[in-house]
Structure formats: structure tokens, C-alpha cells
Amino acid sequence: MIKSSPTVKDSAFCYGEPKIVMAWVMLRKLILLNFIFFPCLAVASRIAIEADRIIDGIADQPLVSTVILVDNGLIVDVGGRELIDPNYQYIDLTGNTLMPGLIDVHSHPLIHAEDYQLAHLQTSSAYKALKGMKSLQRLLAAGWTTLRVMGDSDVYYANQDIRRVIEEGVFQGPRLVGAAHYLSTTAGGGDIRFFSPEQQIIPDGLIVDGIDEVRRAVRQEIKFGSDWIKLLVTGAFMSAGDNPKNVHFSPEELLAAVTEAARFGVPVAAHAHAAEGIRMAVEAGVRSIEHGTFIDNATMDLMVKKGTFLVPTLYVGDVLADGNSDYREKEFNIAFKKQGQNDLLARVGEAYRRGVKIAAGVDLCGYNHN
Numbered sequence: 001m002i003k004s005s006p007t008v009k010d011s012a013f014c015y016g017e018p019k020i021v022m023a024w025v026m027l028r029k030l031i032l033l034n035f036i037f038f039p040c041l042a043v044a045s046r047i048a049i050e051a052d053r054i055i056d057g058i059a060d061q062p063l064v065s066t067v068i069l070v071d072n073g074l075i076v077d078v079g080g081r082e083l084i085d086p087n088y089q090y091i092d093l094t095g096n097t098l099m100p101g102l103i104d105v106h107s108h109p110l111i112h113a114e115d116y117q118l119a120h121l122q123t124s125s126a127y128k129a130l131k132g133m134k135s136l137q138r139l140l141a142a143g144w145t146t147l148r149v150m151g152d153s154d155v156y157y158a159n160q161d162i163r164r165v166i167e168e169g170v171f172q173g174p175r176l177v178g179a180a181h182y183l184s185t186t187a188g189g190g191d192i193r194f195f196s197p198e199q200q201i202i203p204d205g206l207i208v209d210g211i212d213e214v215r216r217a218v219r220q221e222i223k224f225g226s227d228w229i230k231l232l233v234t235g236a237f238m239s240a241g242d243n244p245k246n247v248h249f250s251p252e253e254l255l256a257a258v259t260e261a262a263r264f265g266v267p268v269a270a271h272a273h274a275a276e277g278i279r280m281a282v283e284a285g286v287r288s289i290e291h292g293t294f295i296d297n298a299t300m301d302l303m304v305k306k307g308t309f310l311v312p313t314l315y316v317g318d319v320l321a322d323g324n325s326d327y328r329e330k331e332f333n334i335a336f337k338k339q340g341q342n343d344l345l346a347r348v349g350e351a352y353r354r355g356v357k358i359a360a361g362v363d364l365c366g367y368n369h370n
Helices: 039-043 125-141 158-167 211-223 251-263 275-284 297-306 315-320 330-354
Strands: 011-013 030-032 046-054 063-071 074-079 089-099 102-107 144-150 175-179 182-184 229-232 268-272 288-291 309-311
Touching: 125 144, 125 158, 158 175, 175 229, 182 211, 211 229, 211 251, 229 251, 251 268, 251 275, 268 275, 275 288, 275 297, 297 330
Parallel strands: 030 089, 046 089, 102 144, 144 175, 182 229, 229 268, 268 288, 288 309
Antiparallel strands: 046 063, 063 074
16 A cells, blocks of 8 residues: 655745645646655565656656566666566556656755844754754655755754654655855855944854865864755855855865865865856866856856756746845845846856756745744
């Protein structure tokens, strides 16, 4: 007996709370290939699943009248009914469509308030871990089976603890990878710049200046479970008093971060909007560029040469400019949406045509749990 998936009802993202209308209704004919939903399947080591069609993410059209063979949790073959073997447990899903789970490569599941620069100071790491666990379970119910966290709203390592309890089987949740925090320079995209000098405000990332501090921060992130390093190479759209066209890290600091992470076999993701910052990060050897808003053609070609991924995070701009949110840089983001969004879409299209590898990152926050 296959356990039905939980239903996601009327959930909302923290920025602007755009309604997600009955996520499972949207996916009611798309039975996800995610064995977290099917505890009975975890017991059987060899399983044959039959469905009307499969969306495999490779073929232009769904595969019809198909059977999937699973051995010890891994898909080992896809084909016709000739694959059905009496030694396999048979699951009949005729009338349904199967598809792989969705992957969000730019996620912030712990952010639970619109004031993202200060929300981490208003709740404990334990509170954020509990609420983040609920966010991740609802994301899983909506079909997201893997998330890459790109820094999050916590001075400690709540996401790494969440990943641990999921892997231990204490809770159900999606696969988690990523960076616990971002690394930013003083006065950079991750620093808090709207308090007086007398106030010692702790950002939710690591503020580093110079090669030695960069190396130490990379080692600390890896020590406590980050399997990605995230650098805020340029300014950010959401940071008060910041300019996304400014470049903050020096080439020497970037190279130090990438080199140090590579010593541990850990890749680096670079938040970068400005064209110069994107180019510097790619030359330093980062694995991915997050956002890439003002990327130029020459850097696109360099990314193709080096195999660097682009994660354009397009949807978050729509949410931030919808007029329903309340945050410090609201007018700036609305203005960019009106004046620069079409150019951004054109640049992403050009990157795709030139052969840049593009990954889907949503860049939104945890769900509202009311």
C-alpha cells in the first residue's frame, strides 16, 4: 500500500506572501519519484514501478507505457513491461505520470520574515531549526526533493543540524546541501550598514577582510558541515545602503577562498551581480554564479570555457516587486523590475544560447506556517 503524499494548502512565501494554490493539486497527476513518501518501498530492496508515462527530464516527450526498476533505492533501468521480474516488488501506478523530484539550487529555508537582515537576531537558532524543518517538509510535499542552501538566517548552523536529523531518519525531509552562511567583506553585501557605530550588530553571515580571514572562515564553515562555500562578491539588491554594481572582494581574496575550499574538496558559489565581479569570480574558479544580473557576453564565453554554472534566480525579482512586501530596499527593487527586468531576461537568454550551463534557483524563503 503506497502512502499518499501530504497536501500543501494555501502556503505563502515570506516576501509578499504570493499564494501557492494547493501545490499537491497542481501535482496530483505527477507522482514524484521520491521514496521518502513511500516508507513501504524503503523495506523492499528491489522494486518495479509501472505507470502510463514518465517525464525523465531528457526526452522531448514523456515516455509512455513504462516501467522503472529500483534496486536499493537507486533507479537502475527504465523500459517496457519486459523489465517486470517476479523477484521485484511490483507497484502499479497506471493512470499516473512519474517524474523526478524538483531541485532548487538557491534556497534560504530559515528566513521567516521580510526583514531578512535582522530576523536572525529576533529568534533563536533552535526556533529557526524547528520552523525550517516544517518549511522543508512542506517543500518536499510540493515536489522539491533536493535543496542547495546558499547561506541562511542563522548565526549558528541550523540547516546542518536539520540535514543530520533527516539523514538519521528522525524526520522526513528533502536532501540538503549548501553553505550555512555567506562570506562578505566589511561594508559588503552581507554587512549591516544602517546602525550607529556604537551598536555591535551580528550579521547572519561571516564578515571577513583579507586573505587570512577568508581562509579561516572557509575552514570554519567546512568544520561545521557546510559542503559549499558562498561568497558575496558584489553588492546585493536587498541589503540596505548597498549597490549591486559594486565589487567588494579583491581578486586575491577570491582566489584564496576557492583555493582553500578546494583543499577540502568543497565547491564555491559566488553571489555576483556586477559584470566585473562575475568575471573575477569565474576567473578565480568558482563553481557557480548566483544571480549574474549584469553579466556580459565575454564573461558568458569564459563561463562556457570553464564550465561555470549560472543560477539566475529570476522569480524572486517578481515577488520582491509585486508591491505587497515591506522591506527596506522595496522602491529600488520595484524600479529595477520596471527598468531592467527585460534586459536581465535577454542576458539570461543570450547566456543559454552561448552554451552557459543554467540551473534553477528560486531564492525565496521558508513558508508562512499560519
